[in-house]
Amino acid sequence: MTSVVAGAAAVYSLRIADDCLVLSHRLAQWSSWAPTLEDDIALTNIALDLLGQARAMYARTAELDGTGRSEDDYAFMRDEREFVNCLLVEQENGDFAKTIVRQLLCSTYQLALWQALTTSTDEQIAAIAAKAVKESAYHRDHATDWTLRLGDGTDESHRRMESALATLWPFTIELFEQDAVTREVRELRVGPDPDDLRAAWDAYITRVLGDATLAVPGTSWKPTGGREGLHTEAFGYMLAEMQHLHRSFPGVTW
Amino acid sequence: MSAETPAPLWEVFIRSKRGLSHNHVGSLHAPDAEIALRDARDVYTRRMEGVSIWVVPSAAITASSPDEKDSFFDPAGDKPYRHPTFYAIPKEVQQL
Numbered sequence: 001m002t003s004v005v006a007g008a009a010a011v012y013s014l015r016i017a018d019d020c021l022v023l024s025h026r027l028a029q030w031s032s033w034a035p036t037l038e039d040d041i042a043l044t045n046i047a048l049d050l051l052g053q054a055r056a057m058y059a060r061t062a063e064l065d066g067t068g069r070s071e072d073d074y075a076f077m078r079d080e081r082e083f084v085n086c087l088l089v090e091q092e093n094g095d096f097a098k099t100i101v102r103q104l105l106c107s108t109y110q111l112a113l114w115q116a117l118t119t120s121t122d123e124q125i126a127a128i129a130a131k132a133v134k135e136s137a138y139h140r141d142h143a144t145d146w147t148l149r150l151g152d153g154t155d156e157s158h159r160r161m162e163s164a165l166a167t168l169w170p171f172t173i174e175l176f177e178q179d180a181v182t183r184e185v186r187e188l189r190v191g192p193d194p195d196d197l198r199a200a201w202d203a204y205i206t207r208v209l210g211d212a213t214l215a216v217p218g219t220s221w222k223p224t225g226g227r228e229g230l231h232t233e234a235f236g237y238m239l240a241e242m243q244h245l246h247r248s249f250p251g252v253t254w
Numbered sequence: 255m256s257a258e259t260p261a262p263l264w265e266v267f268i269r270s271k272r273g274l275s276h277n278h279v280g281s282l283h284a285p286d287a288e289i290a291l292r293d294a295r296d297v298y299t300r301r302m303e304g305v306s307i308w309v310v311p312s313a314a315i316t317a318s319s320p321d322e323k324d325s326f327f328d329p330a331g332d333k334p335y336r337h338p339t340f341y342a343i344p345k346e347v348q349q350l
Contacts, residue, residue: 036260036261036283037282037283037297038282038283038284038293038296038297039293041296041297041300042292042293042296042297045296045300141292142292145288145289145292146289149285149286149289
C-alpha cells in the first residue's frame, strides 16, 4: 500500500514539474524574437520563474520516486514517452496572440493548482507552492492584460486571438482529467480534486474572455494522452533542440 | 505593437528599498500605462532594484534645452556659499 501511495505522489509531482519545464522552454524560445524588447524580457522572466518551479518539483520527485535523479537527469535524459506534461504546454508558440492565449489558459490553471497545493499534506510541495503562487499570479495577470488589449483591440488582433483560442481550447480538457494518480493524491490530501480547480478556472477564464470580447469556444475534440507520455508531433522537435547540447556533451558546464 | 508604429514611449522611475525618492532608471515603449508598469517591472526590477515604480509618458516631460545650458546653470557655479557645508548637522536630523 505504501509503495502504491508513494508512486502516485511521485508521478503527480513529475507531471507538475514537466508542465513547468516544457512551458518554460516554449517561452524561452521567444528569446530575441518577441514583438518588442519589453515583451522579450517579460516572456523570458516568466520562463525563468517556471524553470525554478520545475527544478524544485524535480528535486521533490527524485525524493518521492526514490531514484535520487538530478534535475538534469529529468530534463535532459528522458525521452518523449517519459514526459508526462499536458499537451497544452507543448503547443507551438505561433504568433504573440497564441502565446498569450496559451499563457492565460496555463497560468490560470497553475495559479489555482499552486493555491490548492499550499495546503498539501506533502510539506515540501506545500512550501514550493507557497512561493510559486506569487509568481503564477503575476503570469496570469500579465496574460490577462494582453488578452484584454488584443481581444478588444484591432480587427487584426481580435481575429488572431480568436484563432489562437480555437486552436488551443480543446487541449484544456486534459488539464482537469481524473485518473488513478489524481484520485490517489486527493485521497492522501497531497493534491486537490481536479473538479475544484476546473470551477475556479472556468469562472476566471469566462470573465476575462468576456471582457476581452472573445467568445468561449464550444467543445470540439478532446485531445489527451500527455499524462501517459503520448505527445503531439511538435513536442519531439522541441525536446530534440532542448536536449541536444546536454546529450552531445554529457555533463558539460559553462 | 508593430515595428512600423512603435508604441508610445514612457519614462520609468523606481524607488529602491532604502531610497526615499523615485529615481529615473530608463524608458520603454508600451501601448498604455498599465502595460508600461508591467513592462517596467520586468525590465527594470529583475534584480530586486525597487519597491515602487512610476511610469510617465515621455511626451509629458518638459525638458530644459541644451542651448540654454550656460544661462541656466553657469550662474550657480560661483556661489559656494549656497552649499550648507559650513554647518555641523545635528545628529537628530535623520534625512537631509
